[in-house]
Amino acid sequence: xxxxxxxxxxxxxxxxxxxxxxxxxxxxxxxxxxxxxxxxxxxxxxxxxxxxxxxxxxxxxxxxxxxxxxxxxxxxxxxxxxxxxxxxxxxxxxxxxxxxxxxxxxxxxxxxxxxxxxxxxxxxxxxxxxxxxxxxxxxxxxxxxxx
Amino acid sequence: xxxxxxxxxxxxxxxxxxxxxxxxxxxxxxxxxxxxxxxxxxxxxxxxxxxxxxxxxxxxxxxxxxxxxxxxxxxxxxxxxxxxxxxxxxxxxxxxxxxxxxxxxx
Amino acid sequence: xxxxxxxxxxxxxxxxxxxxxxxxxxxxxxxxxxxxxxxxxxxxxxxxxxxxxxxxxxxxxxxxxxxxxxxxxxxxxxxxxxxxxxxxxxxxxxxxxxxxxxxxxxxxxxxxxxxxxxxxxxxxxxxxxxxxxxxxxxxxxxxxxxxxxxxxxxxxxxxxxxxxxxxxxxxxxxxxxxxxxxxxxxxxxxxxxxxxxxxxxxxxxxxxxxxxxxxxxxxxxxxxxxxxxxxxxxxxxx
Numbered sequence: 001x002x003x004x005x006x007x008x009x010x011x012x013x014x015x016x017x018x019x020x021x022x023x024x025x026x027x028x029x030x031x032x033x034x035x036x037x038x039x040x041x042x043x044x045x046x047x048x049x050x051x052x053x054x055x056x057x058x059x060x061x062x063x064x065x066x067x068x069x070x071x072x073x074x075x076x077x078x079x080x081x082x083x084x085x086x087x088x089x090x091x092x093x094x095x096x097x098x099x100x101x102x103x104x105x106x107x108x109x110x111x112x113x114x115x116x117x118x119x120x121x122x123x124x125x126x127x128x129x130x131x132x133x134x135x136x137x138x139x140x141x142x143x144x145x146x147x
Numbered sequence: 148x149x150x151x152x153x154x155x156x157x158x159x160x161x162x163x164x165x166x167x168x169x170x171x172x173x174x175x176x177x178x179x180x181x182x183x184x185x186x187x188x189x190x191x192x193x194x195x196x197x198x199x200x201x202x203x204x205x206x207x208x209x210x211x212x213x214x215x216x217x218x219x220x221x222x223x224x225x226x227x228x229x230x231x232x233x234x235x236x237x238x239x240x241x242x243x244x245x246x247x248x249x250x251x252x253x
Numbered sequence: 254x255x256x257x258x259x260x261x262x263x264x265x266x267x268x269x270x271x272x273x274x275x276x277x278x279x280x281x282x283x284x285x286x287x288x289x290x291x292x293x294x295x296x297x298x299x300x301x302x303x304x305x306x307x308x309x310x311x312x313x314x315x316x317x318x319x320x321x322x323x324x325x326x327x328x329x330x331x332x333x334x335x336x337x338x339x340x341x342x343x344x345x346x347x348x349x350x351x352x353x354x355x356x357x358x359x360x361x362x363x364x365x366x367x368x369x370x371x372x373x374x375x376x377x378x379x380x381x382x383x384x385x386x387x388x389x390x391x392x393x394x395x396x397x398x399x400x401x402x403x404x405x406x407x408x409x410x411x412x413x414x415x416x417x418x419x420x421x422x423x424x425x426x427x428x429x430x431x432x433x434x435x436x437x438x439x440x441x442x443x444x445x446x447x448x449x450x451x452x453x454x455x456x457x458x459x460x461x462x463x464x465x466x467x468x469x470x471x472x473x474x475x476x477x478x479x480x481x482x483x484x485x486x487x488x489x490x491x
Contacts, residue, residue, distance in 0.1 A: 054420065058403075061420045072421030076414055100404075107414070109403040117404055124402040124457045150299055154290035172296040175440065216440035217293040219285075
């Protein structure tokens with residue numbers, strides 16, 4: 001599915017953009033995704049560092065991806081290769097922030113949700129896995145993964 | 148006294164090659180690991196192992212921090228004569244322990 | 254599909270469908286478990302043999318070989334659901350009138366190891382006691398409950414994704430047949446509760462305290478789920 005609206009889209013998709021999405025998707029489910037959490041563009045280099053960190057992003061525990069220097073990548077989730085071509089920036093952001101909205105059974109942690117969690121360890125209470133700026137950095141990086 | 152497991156036959160034929168296996172319960176603190184308060188835990192490892200067969204050294208090993216905890220050392224020797232096998236482990240903080248076993252060679 | 258298989262297993266289907274994490278290990282690590290002369294867990298077993306006499310267990314129970322089959326029948330019910338380590342502590346306190354060895358102490362692990370060894374090879378078979386039913390249900394609920402900042406449940410990994418890889422590590426089905434066991438990562442011996450705490454910390458959840466009834470409930474559920482598989486104590490794991 002092609003990206004719509006101005007690139008990189010930072011504002012709430014207009015009704016026209018949403019309609020365009022619907023048309024291009026051939027009438028398939030129109031998933032709008034989420035708008036920017038900060039209104040500022042993310043830093044793709046910082047985003048890559050977060051994605052490859054097994055302490056911050058945790059991504060490679062489950063996902064493989066185009067990171068030749070990283071060994072022992074997981075296979076619990078789809079590869080990140082090409083994800084920027086398959087999903088829009090808004091859709092990527094939605095999956096990061098709270099993938100459970102799309103699939104209640106997903107093993108993808110909600111990187112920007114703090115409600116509804118059970119027995120969170122004291123070191124992690126009261127804050128999401130990633131801060132808003134970090135989410136934007138990761139999204140800015142993931143949209144660059146086109147192949 | 149660290150707990151030790153030594154595995155070797157009680158008897159052997161003259162000239163037979165026998166296998167001896169040893170296992171000793173001991174931490175192997177590398178000397179590089181930071182503790183919760185940020186200080187580095189000092190090294191605490193076994194540094195040397197030797198086997199004397201009727202007072203003659205038949206096997207020895209120098210151990211370094213990369214060796215795992217509770218080190219397992221296995222080696223072979225030729226059963227030449229009946230006698231005593233003495234196994235000695237030495238290490239940091241004055242650690243030293245010797246175990247003896249007898250071997251009957253027929 | 255996995256849920257159906259699990260339900261069948263809990264109804265007493267064959268053990269062959271399930272796999273011990275022994276099968277996921279390298280040949281070298283498997284050899285370490287198989288060889289009593291190389292298995293570091295045997296150091297704790299030897300400690301346990303000595304304690305069996307010096308701590309007075311032999312006075313009532315005779316030779317430790319009389320413990321054959323005991324470990325395979327835990328968790329059990331005695332005033333409340335109880336695991337083997339809890340039973341040992343209860344014996345020390347109520348019958349020997351002494352302070353029990355603390356949970357996860359070297360002595361407690363050593364006694365559990367030597368008693369567990371007497372059940373090695375025997376099929377896991379916790380008692381079919383109706384008084385255990387509430388704990389079994391609670392254990393299953395805890396196993397399926399998403400927890401921690403990462404919001405994950407045991408079932409999501411160990412049922413739905415067993416055999417796939419978390420980073421480089423294969424995810425086992427999580428049958429606790431070999432506890433207490435020697436973990437290379439720990440460079441020491443540990444109980445199932447220690448392992449459960451590691452997992453809970455891993456999903457950024459607050460673990461329960463050692464000895465908590467939640468662990469007994471989870472263990473009861475896991476042992477019912479593993480029923481028929483052979484005890485491996487003292488196991489070796491990466």
